[in-house]
Amino acid sequence: MKVIEVHNLCKYFGRFGAVRNLSFEVVKGEIFGFLGANGAGKTTAMRMLCGLLTPTSGKGRVAGFDVYRESEKIKRSIGYMSQKFSLYEDLTTAENLELFGGIYGMGRKEIKAKMAGVIEGLELEAGKALLVGSLPEGVKQKVAFAVSTFHSPEIVFLDEPTAGVDPIARRKFWEMIYEAANRGVTSFVTTHYMDEAEYCNRVSILVDGEVRALASPRELKQKFGASSMQEVFFALAQKAKRGVS
Amino acid sequence: MRALRFLLKKEFLQIFRNKFMVRLIFGLPVIQLSVLPWAATFEHKDIQLCVVDNDRGSYSVRLREKVISSGFFKLSAYRTTYAEALESVEEGESDLILEIPAGFEKRCVNGIASEVMLSVDALNGQKAGLGVLYMGNIIQDFNASVQGEPGNMQAMAVVKPYYKYNLRMHYQNLMVPGVIVVLVSVMGAMLSAMNIVREKEMGTMEQMNVTPVSRSVFILAKLIPFWVIGLVNLSIGMLLSWLIYGLLPSGNMVVIFVFAFFYLLAFTGFGLMISNFAQSQQQAMLVVFFLLVIFILLGGLFTPISSMPGWAQGVATFNPVRYFIEVMRLVYLKGSGFADILPHLLKTGVFLVVFNILAVMGYRKKSM
Numbered sequence: 001m002k003v004i005e006v007h008n009l010c011k012y013f014g015r016f017g018a019v020r021n022l023s024f025e026v027v028k029g030e031i032f033g034f035l036g037a038n039g040a041g042k043t044t045a046m047r048m049l050c051g052l053l054t055p056t057s058g059k060g061r062v063a064g065f066d067v068y069r070e071s072e073k074i075k076r077s078i079g080y081m082s083q084k085f086s087l088y089e090d091l092t093t094a095e096n097l098e099l100f101g102g103i104y105g106m107g108r109k110e111i112k113a114k115m116a117g118v119i120e121g122l123e124l125e126a127g128k129a130l131l132v133g134s135l136p137e138g139v140k141q142k143v144a145f146a147v148s149t150f151h152s153p154e155i156v157f158l159d160e161p162t163a164g165v166d167p168i169a170r171r172k173f174w175e176m177i178y179e180a181a182n183r184g185v186t187s188f189v190t191t192h193y194m195d196e197a198e199y200c201n202r203v204s205i206l207v208d209g210e211v212r213a214l215a216s217p218r219e220l221k222q223k224f225g226a227s228s229m230q231e232v233f234f235a236l237a238q239k240a241k242r243g244v245s
Numbered sequence: 246m247r248a249l250r251f252l253l254k255k256e257f258l259q260i261f262r263n264k265f266m267v268r269l270i271f272g273l274p275v276i277q278l279s280v281l282p283w284a285a286t287f288e289h290k291d292i293q294l295c296v297v298d299n300d301r302g303s304y305s306v307r308l309r310e311k312v313i314s315s316g317f318f319k320l321s322a323y324r325t326t327y328a329e330a331l332e333s334v335e336e337g338e339s340d341l342i343l344e345i346p347a348g349f350e351k352r353c354v355n356g357i358a359s360e361v362m363l364s365v366d367a368l369n370g371q372k373a374g375l376g377v378l379y380m381g382n383i384i385q386d387f388n389a390s391v392q393g394e395p396g397n398m399q400a401m402a403v404v405k406p407y408y409k410y411n412l413r414m415h416y417q418n419l420m421v422p423g424v425i426v427v428l429v430s431v432m433g434a435m436l437s438a439m440n441i442v443r444e445k446e447m448g449t450m451e452q453m454n455v456t457p458v459s460r461s462v463f464i465l466a467k468l469i470p471f472w473v474i475g476l477v478n479l480s481i482g483m484l485l486s487w488l489i490y491g492l493l494p495s496g497n498m499v500v501i502f503v504f505a506f507f508y509l510l511a512f513t514g515f516g517l518m519i520s521n522f523a524q525s526q527q528q529a530m531l532v533v534f535f536l537l538v539i540f541i542l543l544g545g546l547f548t549p550i551s552s553m554p555g556w557a558q559g560v561a562t563f564n565p566v567r568y569f570i571e572v573m574r575l576v577y578l579k580g581s582g583f584a585d586i587l588p589h590l591l592k593t594g595v596f597l598v599v600f601n602i603l604a605v606m607g608y609r610k611k612s613m
Contacts, residue, residue: 050455051455051610051611052451052454052455052610052611052612053611053612053613054611054612054613071610071611072457072459072610073457075455075456075457076457078455080452080455082448082451082452084448084451086447086448086449086451086452087449087452088255088259088449089447090258090259090262090263091255091258091259095255095258098251099251099252099254099255100452100456101251102247102248102250102251102252103248103251103252103453103456103457103458104456104457105247105248105457107247131262
């Protein structure tokens with residue numbers, strides 16, 4: 001079952017083509033890696049899929065809803081964790097979970113019942129009653145993931161979720177993504193860490209606003225005769241004209 | 246609407262966890278009300294008076310004593326000619342010259358009108374105006390007492406002002422209700438204007454935008470807390486003005502609160518509208534500051550709107566603060582009821598609708 005379908009999606013800011021002719025499909029339960037150098041258009045593309053930005057042209061459906069007209073319906077079906085850590089730092093972990101659960105239409109009882117499981121599953125007991133602002137970076141990241149998946153979305157969009165986090169916390173973070181995938185949650189992840197790209201089911205590499213490669217990590221390495229995703233990325237991203245200084 | 250409950254809980258938690266905010270909400274009314282009405286006085290005492298007495302009779306002395314004993318004037322110089330007195334003004338020693346003509350006493354006794362000359366340094370217009378006004382009253386008083394004496398039978402018309410509603414002309418009775426309005430307006434606009442733009446800066450706004458929360462529910466969740474704070478502030482302000490100045494509305498307090506109910510919704514909407522359009526907290530702050538200064542200066546607190554030039558009166562029509570100041574004074578001093586403030590209420594209703602529609606419209610969950 002396809003949960004994201006994109007066909008020739010474009011976004012122009014004036015004459016600048018931030019994203020050009022984006023076409024791909026993502027199926028249910030897949031972990032889809034979205035790679036690209038800084039300024040390649042990753043965030044712009046993701047914002048269009050999340051209903052935060054209106055595309056200039058092309059077609060797109062997320063969770064079965066149109067990206068132009070049904071963005072509010074899309075928002076009901078997705079979770080989003082942004083690059084900048086963006087939970088309420090002056091609220092506790094539990095209060096953040098409750099708030100976002102409530103916004104997505106969960107009732108008080110449902111929230112309470114689910115909260116215990118989520119807190120336990122992510123080993124957040126110690127930080128449950130602490131203000132999020134006082135938590136260490138790695139724990140904040142876990143909380144942000146917990147919040148973005150608390151309302152059981154079909155798809156979760158993760159924009160550089162592990163930026164600035166230590167390797168152990170990153171490994172744990174990917175374990176959470178895998179657990180979510182086992183529950184049937186589709187993950188759409190952008191990252192700069194090439195070891196993380198290896199964890200994805202399929203990877204697309206964006207260069208200057210266009211998709212230059214789209215396949216599983218194994219296929220990509222074969223195609224480019226590379227031993228790691230790092231080499232594949234270098235081979236493609238070095239040709240970029242944008243963002244080179 | 247279920248989301249509203251959760252959002253409101255979040256807003257109140259955030260406000261009360263912010264120690265600065267709590268201090269501001271409860272501290273500002275105390276400071277503003279205990280300091281401002283004393284500082285922003287309309288009265289002028291110790292106006293420096295220079296006397297030029299060309300008559301040197303007992304009546305001149307009596308007039309002079311009467312002027313000094315009023316408490317508004319202080320004898321700064323005593324000169325023999327007008328030119329010398331003018332020097333005293335130029336040196337900044339005196340504000341006002343009272344010149345008594347030769348033959349003053351004789352004319353007074355014979356009941357012939359006599360002219361005394363007042364020259365005033367009009368550099369400070371308000372001080373000059375008040376000085377002349379005070380002096381005029383004192384001289385009129387003097388006239389009356391002179392005419393009442395045996396042998397001085399000539400009757401003269403005496404103007405006797407009778408101040409209605411604010412019997413003793415206490416400027417504080419006029420200032421305090423206005424200061425309360427300024428207080429709730431400044432708080433309402435500042436706090437709400439800083440709020441949404443702060444979420445933009447923190448990045449939490451984007452997290453909100455990616456949820457299915459509706460624009461009006463989000464704005465409502467921002468509006469209600471600041472509206473409640475405004476009402477609390479108004480109550481604190483009114484309580485303090487009673488404790489400090491013994492001032493209670495001569496009309497029904499309910500009239501004030503009903504008006505404030507709508508006014509605060511309008512004014513919080515005004516702050517949120519600015520917050521939505523602003524890109525940073527500084528920007529929001531500067532815009533609010535700029536508009537508040539205009540609102541307050543054209544609000545009739547310090548200078549009456551009826552004495553402003555036509556164009557300024559036109560601008561003042563679009564000033565929400567002005568209507569609340571008028572309502573407060575009407576209810577506090579004149580005891581006006583709902584029927585009297587209906588026009589004010591209707592105009593505030595227009596502000597309420599316009600500001601809040603713009604606040605909701607200005608909030609975009611999706612950019613182009």
